[in-house]
Amino acid sequence: MTAPKAPPAGNKTAVRMVVVPEDRAGQRLDNFLLGQLKGAPRSLVYKLVRSGQVRVNGGRAKAERKLEGGEEVRIPPVSLHEEGDKTPPPQAFLERMEAAIVFEDARLLVLNKPSGVASHGGSGISHGAIETMRVLRPNQNLELVHRLDRDTSGLLIMAKKRSALTELQALMREEGGIQKRYLTLLAGRMPDGVMTVDAPLHVGLRQGGERHVQVNAIGKASLSHFQVLERRGGHSYCEVRIETGRTHQIRVHAQHIGHPVAGDDKYGDPAVNKRLREQAGLKRLFLHAASLEFALDGGKSPYLLNAPLAEELGAALNRLG
Numbered sequence: 668m669t670a671p672k673a674p675p676a677g678n679k680t681a682v683r684m685v686v687v688p689e690d691r692a693g694q695r696l697d698n699f700l701l702g703q704l705k706g707a708p709r710s711l712v713y714k715l716v717r718s719g720q721v722r723v724n725g726g727r728a729k730a731e732r733k734l735e736g737g738e739e740v741r742i743p744p745v746s747l748h749e750e751g752d753k754t755p756p757p758q759a760f761l762e763r764m765e766a767a768i769v770f771e772d773a774r775l776l777v778l779n780k781p782s783g784v785a786s787h788g789g790s791g792i793s794h795g796a797i798e799t800m801r802v803l804r805p806n807q808n809l810e811l812v813h814r815l816d817r818d819t820s821g822l823l824i825m826a827k828k829r830s831a832l833t834e835l836q837a838l839m840r841e842e843g844g845i846q847k848r849y850l851t852l853l854a855g856r857m858p859d860g861v862m863t864v865d866a867p868l869h870v871g872l873r874q875g876g877e878r879h880v881q882v883n884a885i886g887k888a889s890l891s892h893f894q895v896l897e898r899r900g901g902h903s904y905c906e907v908r909i910e911t912g913r914t915h916q917i918r919v920h921a922q923h924i925g926h927p928v929a930g931d932d933k934y935g936d937p938a939v940n941k942r943l944r945e946q947a948g949l950k951r952l953f954l955h956a957a958s959l960e961f962a963l964d965g966g967k968s969p970y971l972l973n974a975p976l977a978e979e980l981g982a983a984l985n986r987l988g
Contacts, residue, residue: 689736779974821956857903900987
């Protein structure tokens with residue numbers, strides 16, 4: 668399948684007054700603007716809101732404000748590709764992301780996100796998955812349902828309809844609402860059977876603003892279940908099922924039990940990572956979101972989504988024997 672060409676950089680847009688559709692009720696102002704300004708970086712949207720150029724019903728508003736159907740939003744003139752803003756994604760990247768789509772229907776678009784691609788753009792990140800898919804699907808209002816770490820590959824869900832977004836986000840907050848299964852290679856020999864890790868996680872900031880997560884009693888409740896599938900080269904190829912979706916949850920829980928995720932530069936074992944690079948050619952985090960299971964329409968419409976293990980991870984496993 669050939670991906671459509673990225674739109675050329677246009678001239679400055681005119682001021683627009685947009686009435687919020689009823690199906691967008693409850694959406695944050697920043698996300699509404701990202702849907703209206705296709706290809707705009709998040710930093711530009713925040714700048715427009717902070718400077719007061721965006722108005723809701725004639726008044727200033729904060730980026731996190733939740734909109735109501737029928738409200739009127741003033742969208743100022745912008746040039747999406749002026750100095751300091753991002754250029755469109757390269758054609759080869761557009762084609763790679765188009766090829767990464769593993770499921771699509773009237774409500775959802777699902778990617779097998781490659782490692783190294785951020786869920787959304789931000790500081791220092793040119794093209795996130797959601798921004799790229801908005802270029803590929805310019806006539807659809809795509810919204811991220813959840814996020815994956817940049818270095819984690821696998822299933823990433825985007826909603827085409829507001830109703831699907833709100834229902835999925837409600838399921839994510841509900842215990843057992845979405846069954847999440849990951850595949851990972853953990854350093855060393857994990858014990859047989861299922862090991863359940865019930866350890867609260869706290870997100871802190873290091874110098875420079877980098878997020879670092881630790882097991883800490885003041886953190887949020889976090890529950891992960893690890894099970895060894897195979898032994899490979901003295902390490903443990905595991906399935907992980909998580910009941911919560913905290914930042915870096917699997918990586919920090921794996922570190923906590925003394926078997927960090929292979930290839931993890933932040934929470935892993937540098938010596939193990941170096942050996943795996945040399946012996947198995949593993950140059951990335953070995954963590955893959957393999958399947959998601961849930962039901963929409965109050966349980967009437969079941970979904971079972973699967974993403975095959977990334978080729979480079981399968982090749983590393985094979986080299987370990």
